[in-house]
Structures are given as structure tokens and as C-alpha cells.
Amino acid sequence: MFEMFAHSWKDIWLVLLSVVHLALFFVVAFFFDALSWPWLVALGGLLVFLYCTNYQCVAHNFLHNPFFKWEWLNNAFSVMNSMVLGMPQTLYKYHHLNHHQFNNDVPEPPAMTQDRSSTFRHARTPGREETFCCTRCSAHFARTCTPCT
Numbered sequence: 001m002f003e004m005f006a007h008s009w010k011d012i013w014l015v016l017l018s019v020v021h022l023a024l025f026f027v028v029a030f031f032f033d034a035l036s037w038p039w040l041v042a043l044g045g046l047l048v049f050l051y052c053t054n055y056q057c058v059a060h061n062f063l064h065n066p067f068f069k070w071e072w073l074n075n076a077f078s079v080m081n082s083m084v085l086g087m088p089q090t091l092y093k094y095h096h097l098n099h100h101q102f103n104n105d106v107p108e109p110p111a112m113t114q115d116r117s118s119t120f121r122h123a124r125t126p127g128r129e130e131t132f133c134c135t136r137c138s139a140h141f142a143r144t145c146t147p148c149t
């Protein structure tokens with residue numbers, strides 16, 4: 001079974017985390033009416049934790065090092081994890097690889113940054129974006145918001 005992994009059998013923990021994340025969606029959906037509000041709050045908190053962990057650990061590791069030896073299994077995992085994240089894994093991959101390629105670059109006026117997630121991209125004055133602007137813009141994955149005004 002562990003021969004299916006391309007790099008390390010320990011990637012099974014990341015795969016299982018994504019499976020648990022998906023399963024928790026179904027648990028909450030199917031038992032929503034039967035669960036008391038403290039359980040719903042606890043499960044909601046767990047889902048938020050799993051979202052963050054999935055983006056930072058599972059999806060991030062997967063886009064750099066696809067887990068499986070077989071492309072069809074990597075594609076199947078990508079589809080499943082896309083459903084769990086509510087966003088195409090492929091979009092995250094190309095956005096994130098752009099970030100690594102240009103590494104939070106500083107714009108050379110009049111040009112924009114090449115890193116689409118650079119913290120300098122939408123700054124009103126030379127330097128980094130203000131924290132509020134940066135946070136607000138980060139809510140849009142592809143950073144399509146207009147510069148802060």
C-alpha cells in the first residue's frame with residue numbers, strides 16, 4: 001500500500017487529513033438537525049482549523065510534491081481536495097508557484113509586481129500595503145481587487 005506514494009509513506013497523514021476534512025462536511029450536513037448548538041460550534045471550529053491546516057500543509061505540500069506515483073491518483077486527490085477547499089487545487093498551484101517565482105517582489109515604477117500576492121502590489125505609497133488593505137485584498141485569492149484608495 002505504501003508503494004503508492006511518490007516521496008514518503010508519511011504523506012498518508014496529509015491524505016487522511018483531507019479525507020477527514022471531507023468526511024466532517026458530510027457529518028455536519030447529515031446530522032445538522034440532530035446536533036446541539038455546542039456541537040455545531042465545536043464542529044464549525046474544527047472545520048475552520050481543518051481549512052487552515054489543509055491550505056497550509058496538505059494543499060501546499062501537494063502542489064510542490066504530488067503525493068502519488070500515478071498521475072491518475074494525483075488527479076483524483078486534486079479533485080477531492082478542490083471540493084474540500086471550495087477552490088480548484090490547480091488555481092492555488094499556479095498562484096502559489098507565481099509567488100515562489102517572484103518572491104514578494106517590489107514594483108519598479110511604473111510597473112506592477114510580478115508576484116500577484118506581493119505585499120507591495122497595491123500599496124498607495126512606496127512600501128508595503130497597509131495591514132488592513134493587505135488583509136482585505138488577501139480575501140480575494142487572485143488579488144483582483146483594485147488598489148487601496
Ligand SMILES: [Zn+2]
Nearest residue numbers: 060064096100
Ligand atoms: Zn510553497
